[in-house]
Amino acid sequence: MKIEPIVNGVVIDHITAGQGMRLYELLGLDKLDCSVAVIKNAMGKRGLRKDIIKIDQEIDLDLDVIGYADPGVTVNFIKDGKVAEKRTIEMPEKLVDVIKCRNPRCITGTEQELRHIFILTDRKNKVYRCMYCETQA
Amino acid sequence: MKRSLIDIVDLSTQELDELIACAKDIMANPEKYSEICHGKKLAALFFEPSTRTRMSFEAAMYELGGNVISMSSAASSSAAKGESVADTARVISCYADIIAMRHPKEGAALVAANNASVPVINAGDGGHCHPTQTLADLLTIDIQKGRFSGLTVGLCGDLKFGRTVHSLINALSRYEDVRFVLISPEELRLPDYVKTDVLEARGIAYEETADLEGAMPSLDILYMTRVQKERFFNEEDYLRLKDSYILTPAKLAGAKKDLAILHPLPRVNEISVAVDDDPRACYFKQVLCGKFMREALIIKLLKEAGTI
Numbered sequence: 216m217k218i219e220p221i222v223n224g225v226v227i228d229h230i231t232a233g234q235g236m237r238l239y240e241l242l243g244l245d246k247l248d249c250s251v252a253v254i255k256n257a258m259g260k261r262g263l264r265k266d267i268i269k270i271d272q273e274i275d276l277d278l279d280v281i282g283y284a285d286p287g288v289t290v291n292f293i294k295d296g297k298v299a300e301k302r303t304i305e306m307p308e309k310l311v312d313v314i315k316c317r318n319p320r321c322i323t324g325t326e327q328e329l330r331h332i333f334i335l336t337d338r339k340n341k342v343y344r345c346m347y348c349e350t351q352a
Numbered sequence: 353m354k355r356s357l358i359d360i361v362d363l364s365t366q367e368l369d370e371l372i373a374c375a376k377d378i379m380a381n382p383e384k385y386s387e388i389c390h391g392k393k394l395a396a397l398f399f400e401p402s403t404r405t406r407m408s409f410e411a412a413m414y415e416l417g418g419n420v421i422s423m424s425s426a427a428s429s430s431a432a433k434g435e436s437v438a439d440t441a442r443v444i445s446c447y448a449d450i451i452a453m454r455h456p457k458e459g460a461a462l463v464a465a466n467n468a469s470v471p472v473i474n475a476g477d478g479g480h481c482h483p484t485q486t487l488a489d490l491l492t493i494d495i496q497k498g499r500f501s502g503l504t505v506g507l508c509g510d511l512k513f514g515r516t517v518h519s520l521i522n523a524l525s526r527y528e529d530v531r532f533v534l535i536s537p538e539e540l541r542l543p544d545y546v547k548t549d550v551l552e553a554r555g556i557a558y559e560e561t562a563d564l565e566g567a568m569p570s571l572d573i574l575y576m577t578r579v580q581k582e583r584f585f586n587e588e589d590y591l592r593l594k595d596s597y598i599l600t601p602a603k604l605a606g607a608k609k610d611l612a613i614l615h616p617l618p619r620v621n622e623i624s625v626a627v628d629d630d631p632r633a634c635y636f637k638q639v640l641c642g643k644f645m646r647e648a649l650i651i652k653l654l655k656e657a658g659t660i
Contacts, residue, residue, distance in 0.1 A: 320478045322459040326436050329463065336549070347459020348480050351545065 218252050218269060225276060226291040227268040232256050234285045235266030241280050241313075247272065279307040283314070283343070308335050310343060310352075318350035354657045356465035356472040357649065360483040360519040365526045367652075371487060372494050374648035375641070382415065388651060388660060389418030395448035396422035397440070397464075398475070399431055399455045404617060404639060405475050405484070409452045412646040421448060441468040449659050450650060453477075471653040473646075479513050479580075485616050486519040487649060488642030492634055493524075493573060495641065496612040500527035504570050508535040508597050509577035509622060511542040516616045517577060518546050525556045532558040533567045537596045539589070540579070564597050569606045574599075576615045576622050576635075600624045607632070614638055 230238060235253045244251050249272035256264045273292075281288050282304045292300040310333040316323045323329045323345070332346040343352040357363065363371070378385050394413040398406050410420045431440060437455065441464035444451055453464050454475040461474035461481070476482040490500075497503060505524060507517050511534055521542075524530050532551065534542050541560060551558050561567050568574070579594045581587075598621055599613070615623055615635040627633050654660045 318458065320456070320458045322437065322455075322457040322463055322477075325457060326438070326463065328436065328438070342545075345459070347462055348478075350458075 218254065220296065221269055221271045221293050222296045223271075223273050224249075224293050225270045225272075225274060226293060227270075227276075227281065228265070228289040228291060229259070230266035230268065230288050231285050232264035232266055235268055238266075238281065238284055238288075239268060241284055242276060244268070244270065247274070277313070278302070278304050279310055280313050282307045283310055286341070306335055306338060306341065309333070310335075314343075314352055316345040316348060316350055316352075318345065318348050321345060321348040321350060323347055354469065354471055355653060356461075356468075356474075357483050357653065358461050358465055358472070358474045358477075359481045360486045360523050362483070368487075368490060368523065368526075371645060371648045371652060372491055374651065375487075375491050375644040376495075378415075378644050378647050385416055385647065385651070387417040389413060389416035389654065392418040392449040392654060392659060393447065394418060394420050394650065395444045395451045396420055396475075397444060397451055397453040397455075398422070399426040399453075399460075400476070402454050402476070404642075405454060405482075406452075408484075408639070408643045409473075409475065409646055412643050412650060415643075416647055416650060418449075418650075437463045438467040440464070441472065445469040449657075450654060452646075470659075471657050473649065473653070476515070479515050481519060482515050482616075483519060484642065484646055484649065485516045486523050487645035488638055489516070489520050489575070489614060489616070490523055491641040491645050492614055492638040493612065495637070496634055497572065500524055500530060502529045503572045504531045504533060505573040505575065506533040506535055506564075506567055506571040507542075507575045507577070508564055508599075510540045510579045510593075511536040511577070512540040513580060514577045517542070517575070520575065521546060522550055525550055525554050530556060532556065533571060534558055534560045535562065535564050535567055535597070536560075537562060537593055540593060540596070564599075565603050565606065568603065569608070571607065571611055574607070574611055574613045576613065576619070578615075578618065578620055578622055595621050597622055598624060599627055601626050601630065604630065604632070 252269040254267040259265045286306045288304050290302050291298050315331050333343040336344045413420050437460050445468045450471045452473045452475045458478040458480035461477040465472040511517050581590050611632045612634045613632050
């Protein structure tokens with residue numbers, strides 16, 4: 216299977232196999248007008264399956280969303296056919312308006328203007344807690 | 353600099369010790385502090401029913417020579433008209449020098465603190481935090497035992513939803529060689545995250561049991577809690593669990609002679625009134641301790657804000 220290299224855009228690589236479509240949705244890529252390719256179960260160099268997303272346009276991505284959903288993913292920013300910047304995305308210390316608190320008693324459930332902020336409290340176990348009520352995400 | 357108290361973890365161990373020392377000094381020398389807040393106002397914002405906490409804050413401010421402004425009830429407040437907590441905090445900051453707030457929503461106190469221009473004291477935000485109760489608990493234990501280190505502390509009842517229990521564990525586990533006995537029915541056990549993030553992370557010894565009488569002989573402190581109806585979504589669960597533990601004189605037969613029995617109050621059935629005359633019952637002293645710790649806290653926050 217072959218997909219043409221992109222000239223200016225973004226390649227999200229090393230996505231955990233099976234997580235590509237979830238990231239596609241979390242990043243809102245369905246709203247883009249440009250070409251977007253989601254490649255599932257591609258064979259990586261180390262013999263492990265992975266997903267890849269190629270976006271044929273320079274866009275601002277919410278890297279916190281990527282870091283929360285699938286830490287360790289690589290984001291390549293392509294300019295004039297070359298990798299201008301390559302970043303490995305780790306779990307962010309703070310998530311702002313990425314997820315919502317599920318605690319029905321949390322103040323964010325009733326006060327609509329509040330931003331939904333989660334703090335990384337346990338990196339090893341990937342635990343985020345609501346900044347207001349401390350409920351685990 | 354303005355500073356608020358939302359959670360007991362906002363205070364360092366040194367600050368806890370200083371507050372305890374200040375509260376004891378107020379108890380011993382009330383006249384020394386009787387005008388320290390002269391001309392200052394505390395706003396008591398209680399969006400949820402409260403008798404003792406509200407009156408404790410009011411009494412504390414009056415004893416410091418200050419004044420209190422408040423609303424008659426949540427139903428008559430601007431919140432009932434749909435005003436946000438953030439806006440309420442901004443508005444009340446124009447009237448008062450310090451705010452004590454209770455709100456049914458968890459995290460409401462933090463929202464208020466982030467928007468108020470004066471210090472905010474969390475007087476309870478739903479089932480989340482109630483730091484001034486923990487301050488009352490600490491002063492009571494200090495007065496009864498003269499130390500925190502080396503104590504075996506039994507926590508009994510609702511350890512799942514009991515906000516006072518979580519805060520007290522957090523505060524006491526900073527001291528050396530404290531051991532906890534967690535006494536509860538299976539459904540109301542201490543949440544795993546408190547065990548892992550606080551107890552296990554700090555290497556604190558603890559055991560879980562459903563047997564109050566079996567645990568009794570080892571305890572230096574017995575902290576009873578009420579199973580709170582307002583924390584349950586399902587009334588059947590509440591009715592099934594509400595009388596899980598009832599402390600009676602007979603159950604104290606195996607207890608140490610210098611045990612201290614605490615309870616954040618109000619109690620319903622969990623401590624028989626027959627226990628009230630036992631010299632080990634400290635829950636009414638605890639109420640008094642709460643008032644003095646609130647006085648110490650008001651002084652500290654107003655001093656840090658440069659108001660007094």
